[in-house]
Amino acid sequence: METWIETRKRPALDSPTAIVGSQGLRSVGIVAIEHLIDTWKGELFAEMYSSRFPVVYQGVPYAGVPGLPGSIITEEGTVESPRVEFYSHGSFIIVKGYNPDNMGQYAAGQAVVEFLKDLGTSRIITLGGFVHPGAAMDPVERRISFCATDMDQLKTMEEAGLQVYYTGPFLGFSALVLGLGKEEGIPGAGLFGQTVPYEENPLLPDPPAARALLEVLARVLGADIDTSGIPLPEPVDIDEELLEFFHEDSRDDDVGYI
Numbered sequence: 001m002e003t004w005i006e007t008r009k010r011p012a013l014d015s016p017t018a019i020v021g022s023q024g025l026r027s028v029g030i031v032a033i034e035h036l037i038d039t040w041k042g043e044l045f046a047e048m049y050s051s052r053f054p055v056v057y058q059g060v061p062y063a064g065v066p067g068l069p070g071s072i073i074t075e076e077g078t079v080e081s082p083r084v085e086f087y088s089h090g091s092f093i094i095v096k097g098y099n100p101d102n103m104g105q106y107a108a109g110q111a112v113v114e115f116l117k118d119l120g121t122s123r124i125i126t127l128g129g130f131v132h133p134g135a136a137m138d139p140v141e142r143r144i145s146f147c148a149t150d151m152d153q154l155k156t157m158e159e160a161g162l163q164v165y166y167t168g169p170f171l172g173f174s175a176l177v178l179g180l181g182k183e184e185g186i187p188g189a190g191l192f193g194q195t196v197p198y199e200e201n202p203l204l205p206d207p208p209a210a211r212a213l214l215e216v217l218a219r220v221l222g223a224d225i226d227t228s229g230i231p232l233p234e235p236v237d238i239d240e241e242l243l244e245f246f247h248e249d250s251r252d253d254d255v256g257y258i
Helices: 025-040 105-118 151-159 173-183 207-221 240-247
Strands: 003-007 017-021 043-050 073-075 078-080 084-089 092-096 123-130 144-148 188-194
Touching: 003 105, 017 025, 017 173, 025 084, 025 092, 025 123, 025 188, 025 207, 043 105, 084 105, 092 105, 105 173, 123 173, 123 207, 144 151, 144 207, 151 188, 173 188, 188 207
Parallel strands: 017 092, 017 123, 123 188
Antiparallel strands: 003 043, 043 084, 073 078, 084 092, 144 188
């Protein structure tokens, strides 16, 4: 079996909202989801494994690249297998995602969506990062962009005071869950925290972007999320080339990525 889910305990949930994050641009989504699990003390109730979950990738994991199969993770002397984790907290399901290799993306995404559908999930919200040349980058305050699967979700985001700062590709596990969820009749939205790309290490965490993202998520959900454990951004010196890149006039042909 290529992909399978092991359920520890099926939680009692009534039309829950699923919040999904995985490793991506500057690790904004995974930092946010791990903080959410910690602060909400989420209860682990299921795990998904796959033969398409590598530990070593031949490129950036969220870009849908090949990986080296048959691998495990060792941390502090213990052994773990790559997996997707499902946590419950009140009326929420928190999904800590994992990027499959290029041959296993749709199978893994579909398995997650079918599991969420079986649990009665009423909405999916995915978390990630974005960069866009036409949206000015403030070293202290980060903008939050969004996308939505339908007009009702679009209106919900706009009523929460959000704007669209990014249009373009949305890559990786979280993107597939959102898109395949739409195909299965589960509405949803993506929330993206603005960050600065770092070519030498695209996964280098940007905690301030994750903090800004969680503060907006709390408003969208009408829930309490303590972000005090995530450091605030500090004013930084940005070289002239980067400053020009982020403050140039917005154009229709601007291209960014998530």
